[in-house]
Amino acid sequence: MKKILLVLSFAMVGSCSSSSTQESTVNPQEVENTSTEWSIPVTEVLDGGPGRDGIPALENPVMVAADQSSILLDGDLVLGYKNGNDIRAYQHIVLDWHEIVNDKIGDVSLAVTYCPLTGTGIGWNRIVNGRETTFGVSGLLYQTNLIPFDRATKSNWSQLLNESVNGDNIGEKADLIPLVETDWKTWKTMFPETKLLSLNTGFSRTYGVYPYVDYKTNQDNFLFPVPKDSRLPLKERVFAIIDGEKAKVYRFSNFRATNVFKDAFEGGSYLMVGNTNFMVSFALTPAQEGLVFDYLFDGTSVAVVRDSDGNGYNIFGEVISGAGNNGPLRPADGFMGYWFSIPAFYETEIYSN
Numbered sequence: 001m002k003k004i005l006l007v008l009s010f011a012m013v014g015s016c017s018s019s020s021t022q023e024s025t026v027n028p029q030e031v032e033n034t035s036t037e038w039s040i041p042v043t044e045v046l047d048g049g050p051g052r053d054g055i056p057a058l059e060n061p062v063m064v065a066a067d068q069s070s071i072l073l074d075g076d077l078v079l080g081y082k083n084g085n086d087i088r089a090y091q092h093i094v095l096d097w098h099e100i101v102n103d104k105i106g107d108v109s110l111a112v113t114y115c116p117l118t119g120t121g122i123g124w125n126r127i128v129n130g131r132e133t134t135f136g137v138s139g140l141l142y143q144t145n146l147i148p149f150d151r152a153t154k155s156n157w158s159q160l161l162n163e164s165v166n167g168d169n170i171g172e173k174a175d176l177i178p179l180v181e182t183d184w185k186t187w188k189t190m191f192p193e194t195k196l197l198s199l200n201t202g203f204s205r206t207y208g209v210y211p212y213v214d215y216k217t218n219q220d221n222f223l224f225p226v227p228k229d230s231r232l233p234l235k236e237r238v239f240a241i242i243d244g245e246k247a248k249v250y251r252f253s254n255f256r257a258t259n260v261f262k263d264a265f266e267g268g269s270y271l272m273v274g275n276t277n278f279m280v281s282f283a284l285t286p287a288q289e290g291l292v293f294d295y296l297f298d299g300t301s302v303a304v305v306r307d308s309d310g311n312g313y314n315i316f317g318e319v320i321s322g323a324g325n326n327g328p329l330r331p332a333d334g335f336m337g338y339w340f341s342i343p344a345f346y347e348t349e350i351y352s353n
Contacts (some may be wrong), residue, residue, distance in 0.1 A: 051139045053099070083108050096212075135148055236338065243265060273295065
């Protein structure tokens with residue numbers, strides 16, 4: 001993208017619909033000494049209101065056992081991560097208030113980034129240019145999507161673009177770490193040994209009370225301006241595979257007739273697996289493309305699919321039964337989100353079966 005010199009800054013934007021959002025600017029001289037070039041149109045970078053760290057990211061969070069889930073309901077959404085036997089769930093009802101969790105799981109430095117306004121949960125490696133950092137919430141938005149900043153350099157990053165868009169790290173891509181979004185009941189069924197974010201975060205928040213009222217379900221409720229693609233309901237939760245500047249989107253309805261199927265996108269071969277509670281995708285190797293996959297998950301098992309050589313895989317593509325002769329399935333670069341958010345950032349194709 002063309003890099004653009006920052007000449008504008010936006011004052012606080014109130015909570016209102018996109019049709020009535022008020023944008024104001026400040027004198028460019030006030031920011032010229034502290035702002036550098038951006039790789040996104042700076043006139044579309046908006047101030048969400050709270051300011052930097054006004055929404056407090058969590059660091060080294062306390063985790064509790066699944067049976068201490070307290071107010072978490074079976075249908076509540078979580079973002080799940082697995083590193084060996086260390087399995088963790090980060091619930092939306094906490095992420096709605098904090099947006100970023102900086103965690104360390106064994107040898108993995110993980111940033112769980114979640115934007116309530118686009119419904120996108122994406123895992124980033126906190127090692128940037130060989131240096132471990134943490135991420136905070138800048139208070140800025142681009143296309144109504146979260147802009148984290150890294151504390152090492154104060155560079156701003158676009159969550160949905162997975163790259164730094166301003167500062168010393170401009171142009172750097174985030175290394176993605178696979179997360180799985182599903183409901184709490186499904187997650188704890190698959191991984192009963194899971195740990196969960198404690199509600200004792202050190203901050204006083206009304207966890208379990210959604211802070212954006214009817215935003216998730218009201219198709220007309222947008223707090224900030226964003227392009228709106230009418231091909232699908234704007235707030236429908238979809239799964240997107242990302243390849244460069246292009247994306248392909250899958251819907252829960254695609255899995256009604258079959259829970260597993262193969263698809264092609266940008267020259268790659270993918271295995272799609274899903275039901276009414278989750279959608280995941282794996283990038284197949286040439287050796288795996290010729291295999292036949294059967295769906296296994298019955299609401300009680302750990303295994304999700306099995307290949308024609310008898311290997312069983314969990315939702316992260318790890319081999320959990322069989323000889324493992326075909327290797328693990330590699331999770332595709334993808335994530336869940338509200339439909340409107342994907343074409344706002346990517347040239348987007350919709351899968352049709």
